[in-house]
Amino acid sequence: MVSEHNEKSVFGKALVFTMVLFFVGISLGMFIESHRTSLIEKQYDELQFEVLDSKLRSDFYQLIEEDFCEIAVADNLRFSDRIYENGKKIDIYGKFNRLGNSLDDEKRKYALLKTEFWLNSILLRDKCGADYDTVVYFYLDDVSDDNIKQSQNVQSNILSSLKEEYGAGIMLIPLPIDMGISVVDSFVELKGISEYPTILINEEIKLEGLHSYEDIEKLI
Amino acid sequence: MEFLTGVYLFYILTTMYVSIVGLMVYYRIRDEFMDDPGAEFNKGLSVIVPAYNEEKTIGATLQAIIDNGYPKDKLEIIVVNDGSTDGTVDVVKKYKSVILLDKPNSGKADSVNKAIKKSKHEFVAIIDADSYPQKNALKEIMKYFADEKVGGVTGAALVKNRNNLLEKCQAMEYVLIAWTRKSLDAVHSVFVTPGALSAYRKTALKDIGGGFDTKVMTEDIEIAWNLLRHKWKTRMAIRAKVFTSAPSKVKAWYNQRIRWNVGGFQTLVKHWHLIGKKEYNMFGVFVIPFFISHLVISFTGFFVFLWVIFSKLYNWFLFSRYSIQQDSAVFDLSEIYLLPSVFTYFALLVVLLFGLAIYYSFKTFKEAKIKIDFAFFFYALIYLSVFPILLIISLYLWKRGYAKW
Numbered sequence: 112m113v114s115e116h117n118e119k120s121v122f123g124k125a126l127v128f129t130m131v132l133f134f135v136g137i138s139l140g141m142f143i144e145s146h147r148t149s150l151i152e153k154q155y156d157e158l159q160f161e162v163l164d165s166k167l168r169s170d171f172y173q174l175i176e177e178d179f180c181e182i183a184v185a186d187n188l189r190f191s192d193r194i195y196e197n198g199k200k201i202d203i204y205g206k207f208n209r210l211g212n213s214l215d216d217e218k219r220k221y222a223l224l225k226t227e228f229w230l231n232s233i234l235l236r237d238k239c240g241a242d243y244d245t246v247v248y249f250y251l252d253d254v255s256d257d258n259i260k261q262s263q264n265v266q267s268n269i270l271s272s273l274k275e276e277y278g279a280g281i282m283l284i285p286l287p288i289d290m291g292i293s294v295v296d297s298f299v300e301l302k303g304i305s306e307y308p309t310i311l312i313n314e315e316i317k318l319e320g321l322h323s324y325e326d327i328e329k330l331i
Numbered sequence: 332m333e334f335l336t337g338v339y340l341f342y343i344l345t346t347m348y349v350s351i352v353g354l355m356v357y358y359r360i361r362d363e364f365m366d367d368p369g370a371e372f373n374k375g376l377s378v379i380v381p382a383y384n385e386e387k388t389i390g391a392t393l394q395a396i397i398d399n400g401y402p403k404d405k406l407e408i409i410v411v412n413d414g415s416t417d418g419t420v421d422v423v424k425k426y427k428s429v430i431l432l433d434k435p436n437s438g439k440a441d442s443v444n445k446a447i448k449k450s451k452h453e454f455v456a457i458i459d460a461d462s463y464p465q466k467n468a469l470k471e472i473m474k475y476f477a478d479e480k481v482g483g484v485t486g487a488a489l490v491k492n493r494n495n496l497l498e499k500c501q502a503m504e505y506v507l508i509a510w511t512r513k514s515l516d517a518v519h520s521v522f523v524t525p526g527a528l529s530a531y532r533k534t535a536l537k538d539i540g541g542g543f544d545t546k547v548m549t550e551d552i553e554i555a556w557n558l559l560r561h562k563w564k565t566r567m568a569i570r571a572k573v574f575t576s577a578p579s580k581v582k583a584w585y586n587q588r589i590r591w592n593v594g595g596f597q598t599l600v601k602h603w604h605l606i607g608k609k610e611y612n613m614f615g616v617f618v619i620p621f622f623i624s625h626l627v628i629s630f631t632g633f634f635v636f637l638w639v640i641f642s643k644l645y646n647w648f649l650f651s652r653y654s655i656q657q658d659s660a661v662f663d664l665s666e667i668y669l670l671p672s673v674f675t676y677f678a679l680l681v682v683l684l685f686g687l688a689i690y691y692s693f694k695t696f697k698e699a700k701i702k703i704d705f706a707f708f709f710y711a712l713i714y715l716s717v718f719p720i721l722l723i724i725s726l727y728l729w730k731r732g733y734a735k736w
Contacts, residue, residue: 121359121518122617125352132351132680133344140673207670209336257642261649269659323657 137210144208151204151217154197158224162190166231180239187228187235188243188279194228195274195283197221218252219290226294229284233314244331245282246270247311249304252287259307262321266308269324273331281331338635343677345628350684356514357691364513364695365569371470372477376530377407377450378458378469381442385460386418388576392460393426401469403428407451410460411442419460439526440543440550447533447542456530457551461576463491464528471571472530482535482563483555485512485521486528486571489699497584499706500714501577503689506699509569510692516567519613522622524555524565528573535563547601549594556602559614572698585721592725593733599623626722633719685711 165186173179198221205214235241248270250263267285274283288299288307302311306319312330357364378396382389389410396408408429412420414436423431432446447455454476458464468486475484487509490502515521524531529551536542539557543550555565578584599622606623608615654661693701701707725733 121355122352125348125355128355129344129348129351132347136343136673136676136680137340139676143671143673203670207672209333209673257646257649261646262653264650265653265657265659268654269657272659321653321657324659 140210144210147204147208148214148217151197151201151214154200155217155220155224158190158193158197162224162227165190180235180241184235184239184241187231187241187282190228191232191279191282194221194225195285198225198285215290218287219292222287222290222292222295225284225286226292229282229286232282232284243280243282244313245284245311246273246327246331247314248283248285249288249299249307249309249311250285251289251307253289254307263308266310266321269322269327270310272324273327277331335635335639338631339674340677342628342632343674343681345624346681347677347684350681350688353511353514354684354687354691356517357510360514360517361691367570368471368474368568369477370474372473372475373402373405373470374454374473374476375405375407375452376401376454376456376469376473377409377446377452378456379443379446379450380408380410380458380460381413381439381446381526382410382415382419382423382460383413383436383439384415384417384419386415386422388461389419390422390425392458392463393423393429395463395465396458396469397426397428398466399464399469400467401473405452406469409446409450411446413437413439413442438545440545440547443550444542444545447536450533453533454530455533455536456528457526458528458573459526459575462488462527463574465572465574468528468568468571468573469530472528472568475566475568476530476532478564478566480562480564481532481566482538482558482561483521483524483529483531483565484568484571485524485530485555485565486573487513487567487569487696488525488527488573488575489696490577491574492576492579493700495579496706496709497581498577498579500710501584502699503701503707503710504714505575505577506696506701507688507692509567510688510695512567513569513695516569518617519564520559520618520621521565521567522555522559522614522618523552524558526551527575528571531558532563535561538563544601547594547597548590549598552591552594553598553601556598556614556618559618560602560605560611562612569695572696588718588721589725589728589733592722593729595622595626596726596729599626629719629722630726633723636719 165183168186169179169183201214201217201221205218208214229245229247232243232245236243236245248266250267251259254260254263270283270285274281286295288295288304302317304317304319308321310318310322310327312318312327316330318327380389380392380396393408393410409432410423410429411432411434412423413434420431420433423429432449434442434445443457454473456469456472464486472484472486475481488505489509490498490505492498493502512521512523531554535558539554539561544553544557547553558565578587599619603619603623605611605615606619651661693699
């Protein structure tokens with residue numbers, strides 16, 4: 112039998128061993144999460160660089176030739192897809208980040224980028240007569256009410272199906288309204304948005320609450 | 332970090348610690364895990380078989396005791412018929428060497444106490460009337476009494492009937508329990524001496540008040556606690572194997588588990604005030620805290636589990652309702668993601684630790700013939716999850732004054 116001395120030491124040694132394994136796990140978890148965050152940050156940096164590059168290219172073409180629209184619209188479409196995909200990725204990564212990094216900063220940065228993209232889309236549609244509809248989807252990111260949470264999830268699914276169906280025909284821009292972004296706050300106030308989810312089509316048609324695929328399709 | 336994440340991590344940490352303690356103890360003693368504890372100690376032994384309506388099994392039990400290999404001149408066998416209404420008495424009367432004590436029904440603890448008083452030897456073994464000690468089990472148990480500080484010794488109880496799913500699950504459970512109990516033996520913390528096969532020193536029984544507590548539903552837990560409390564050693568004789576009949580039907584199994592749990596609560600209430608007291612050695616600093624933490628973890632785990640399940644179901648209901656209202660897909664495979672997280676590592680680790688415990692326990696008790704089949708996964712995933720529910724029911728019944736032996 113284990114001796115009296117060893118008897119007590121086994122509990123202490125097991126505790127040390129457990130803590131080591133536990134902290135290895137926590138460290139590994141933190142490493143995985145920070146790796147994901149850095150991936151998002153890297154993609155954000157790339158996108159931001161491309162946005163700036165594209166903007167400068169548009170400015171350049173505007174200066175030297177009249178027909179800059181084709182290039183600018185194509186660039187904008189490309190960003191549309193990438194921003195949308197990256198936004199989805201942040202949401203998924205956020206759900207799997209359990210140790211504190213909820214990717215809020217990244218979400219805010221992307222919300223800004225999406226806002227910039229939205230404004231650019233409006234500009235291009237007005238200047239170049241681009242043939243697409245902007246569908247801005249306002250939602251709450253940090254929501255405790257299960258009713259709102261699930262109606263937002265359903266609305267998000269419907270909009271994703273719509274985007275899949277119409278592709279470049281719509282610019283889908285999901286914007287969280289509770290991230291403290293002043294430009295979004297101003298717009299929410301300007302349009303009198305008080306219910307979530309809310310969809311704004313081409314900056315004119317406001318659809319508050321949950322709406323079906325058919326309802327939205329009729330308006331685009 | 333979310334509150335639930337904190338709760339999960341706490342559970343993981345606790346599970347890991349308990350598993351690691353068990354495994355570390357096993358690794359320390361694995362070379363002598365099955366070792367012979369020493370020379371034979373074949374002193375006079377009174378074997379008591381309490382019986383209540385056991386006509387189908389008691390004959391085989393008595394035969395297993397008689398043929399066990401213990402010197403006949405040192406062996407006294409007493410059957411206490413606890414008011415049976417079947418043919419138990421007729422079966423017992425066929426065994427001339429067996430003493431029959433016939434009495435009105437008063438419960439197992441009282442029956443055993445009466446038999447202890449009538450028994451002539453210093454050592455008494457209690458064997459349930461549906462349990463079958465393997466060859467030399469009595470000799471193996473008695474070897475531990477060579478140490479004068481040993482007050483109680485239990486054998487390794489394994490399940491005899493392994494036909495249906497419930498029986499197979501219990502067979503695995505008993506193997507794991509026996510293996511864990513031997514590990515606890517190494518740290519002086521055997522806190523149950525099950526009725527299937529356990530033996531006691533009468534001097535120790537006198538010291539703790541005379542015998543079994545008749546007010547507690549699990550007299551085999553209470554007596555072990557009482558012995559530890561009075562600084563007697565309780566040991567596990569792993570070579571003393573006994574096959575016992577496990578409940579075959581859910582109702583019988585349910586009643587047994589409720590009785591075990593209620594008995595556990597009664598025992599805890601009787602001794603819990605000794606928690607943390609170093610003068611009671613491992614009983615105060617390990618057994619009681621271990622028992623209490625097991626209850627706390629089970630209860631809180633159960634409520635967290637309920638909250639998570641109901642919250643998910645409610646959200647799923649809302650999502651489905653809104654989806655149906657808007658004619659949208661209720662279920663979308665593209666919404667299912669599998670990404671590594673901090674829990675992936677811990678889940679693998681806990682599975683590994685649990686797997687090691689299962690591997691070593693199954694290896695230790697090859698005669699239990701446990702297989703990794705459907706029953707094994709059912710045991711790991713379903714059977715074990717029912718325990719917190721049984722605990723909650725037991726707590727409720729205990730508070731309502733449940734008393735059904």
